[in-house]
Amino acid sequence: MQTQEAAVTSETFTLAKQDEITSTKLIPIDKIDRDETLNLRRYGVQKTTITDLAQSIATNGLQVNLRVVPNGEGRFRLKWGFRRLAAIEYANTNGLLDPPMTEVRCDISKSTDPLRDKLDNYAENDQREDFTLIDRGHFLAELQSSGMTIAQIREHIGKKRSAGWISETIKFTKFPDRFQRAIATGKVSADSATQLFPLLDEPEKLNAAIDDLLKKEGKVTQADTRKRVAKDKGEDVKLKRLFLPQVRKTFVLGSEGKIDEEDEAPEKPSKKISARMTLSALIVKMMDGKLRAATFWAKVEELF
Numbered sequence: 205m206q207t208q209e210a211a212v213t214s215e216t217f218t219l220a221k222q223d224e225i226t227s228t229k230l231i232p233i234d235k236i237d238r239d240e241t242l243n244l245r246r247y248g249v250q251k252t253t254i255t256d257l258a259q260s261i262a263t264n265g266l267q268v269n270l271r272v273v274p275n276g277e278g279r280f281r282l283k284w285g286f287r288r289l290a291a292i293e294y295a296n297t298n299g300l301l302d303p304p305m306t307e308v309r310c311d312i313s314k315s316t317d318p319l320r321d322k323l324d325n326y327a328e329n330d331q332r333e334d335f336t337l338i339d340r341g342h343f344l345a346e347l348q349s350s351g352m353t354i355a356q357i358r359e360h361i362g363k364k365r366s367a368g369w370i371s372e373t374i375k376f377t378k379f380p381d382r383f384q385r386a387i388a389t390g391k392v393s394a395d396s397a398t399q400l401f402p403l404l405d406e407p408e409k410l411n412a413a414i415d416d417l418l419k420k421e422g423k424v425t426q427a428d429t430r431k432r433v434a435k436d437k438g439e440d441v442k443l444k445r446l447f448l449p450q451v452r453k454t455f456v457l458g459s460e461g462k463i464d465e466e467d468e469a470p471e472k473p474s475k476k477i478s479a480r481m482t483l484s485a486l487i488v489k490m491m492d493g494k495l496r497a498a499t500f501w502a503k504v505e506e507l508f
Contacts, residue, residue, distance in 0.1 A: 224314040228269060230307040236289065237275055238282050257291035262300040266292070270310045273321065283313055283321055322346075323360055330361075336388040341377040344370055378404050383414045392417070392424040399429035406496065 270285035282289060289308065296304040315321055326343055347357050354367045361370075376387060376397060383400075386392045403410040413432045417424050486503055489495040 225271075225311045226314050227312045228309065229312065231272065231280055231310045232307050233289070233292065233305070235279050236270070236272060236282050236308070236310075237279055238286065238289075254287060254291050254294050257287060258295040258298070258300055261288070261291055261305075262295050266305075266309060270308055271313055272310045273313045273315055280310065280312075283315070284325060319350075326361060337373060337394050338376060338384045338388040341373045341375075345374045345377045348374060372398070375401060375404070380411065380414060382418070386418060386424070390423070392429075393426070396424050396426045396429045399426060399433050402433065 266288065268285070268288070270288060271283045272280035273283050275281040292301075292305050292308060295301045296306075313321075315324070322343070326340075330340075344357060344361075347360070348354070352360070354370050357370055358365060358367055376394070377384065379387070379397065379400070383392065383397070387394060387397050400410060400413060403413060413429075416432055417428060420428060486495065486500055489500075
């Protein structure tokens with residue numbers, strides 16, 4: 205247990221020097237408020253579970269202080285140490301600590317800037333192996349939704365991360381939650397998941413692909429995702445190559461921009477000239493690659 209505690213607490217946090225500590229003191233646990241927006245590790249499987257950490261704290265004591273920010277009226281907002289505090293509460297509840305730990309040693313931060321707090325917390329977690337790609341993506345997406353550009357995000361988190369890496373990492377958070385968790389836990393690798401990026405604009409196809417992939421026993425590979433995406437592409441290609449040319453021949457406009465009335469489509473839903481002209485235009489766009497199959501059929505259904 206001692207080595208596990210050490211593995212969790214022996215990291216060097218790159219922005220710690222920027223976060224000035226005014227004092228260290230014991231603070232009652234019931235005076236500490238949690239700001240869940242600062243709890244960045246929400247996905248994935250932690251190498252050290254709360255139970256392991258609680259046992260370690262019961263055996264060896266708290267090895268690294270929590271870090272808090274004054275929150276007014278004698279209360280404090282937790283900045284670093286969400287898992288440590290949860291482990292202490294678990295140890296208290298399950299009788300691992302006798303007597304229970306009602307106060308915890310905390311470093312008091314001078315920080316008054318919520319953004320700085322989040323960036324410091326990101327820097328603390330950035331070196332952790334169990335800080336998942338999905339956790340990073342949600343943090344970066346939050347910065348972007350606050351109004352930051354990709355360039356500004358890069359300035360804040362460090363230029364070792366390229367603009368492309370930031371944009372792609374944010375894109376992972378656009379997958380359904382069940383697929384994000386599969387990525388975070390390692391069932392689906394990041395490289396495998398990127399194969400599904402082209403389907404993000406087509407929720408129905410995306411969900412169908414995800415359902416198929418997550419049924420697989422064991423890990424989903426790049427070959428699995430490529431094969432599944434190719435299946436959808438193959439259906440679109442088949443539609444373009446086999447079906448659309450025949451439909452286009454039936455509904456094609458003449459050289460003067462008029463419908464050839466001699467070509468009657470079998471089982472045609474409507475004989476209105478305007479509908480036929482619209483359908484012809486849709487077919488042209490589809491065959492030229494300017495319209496997705498799903499959009500084509502949706503428009504056809506609206507038309508007829």
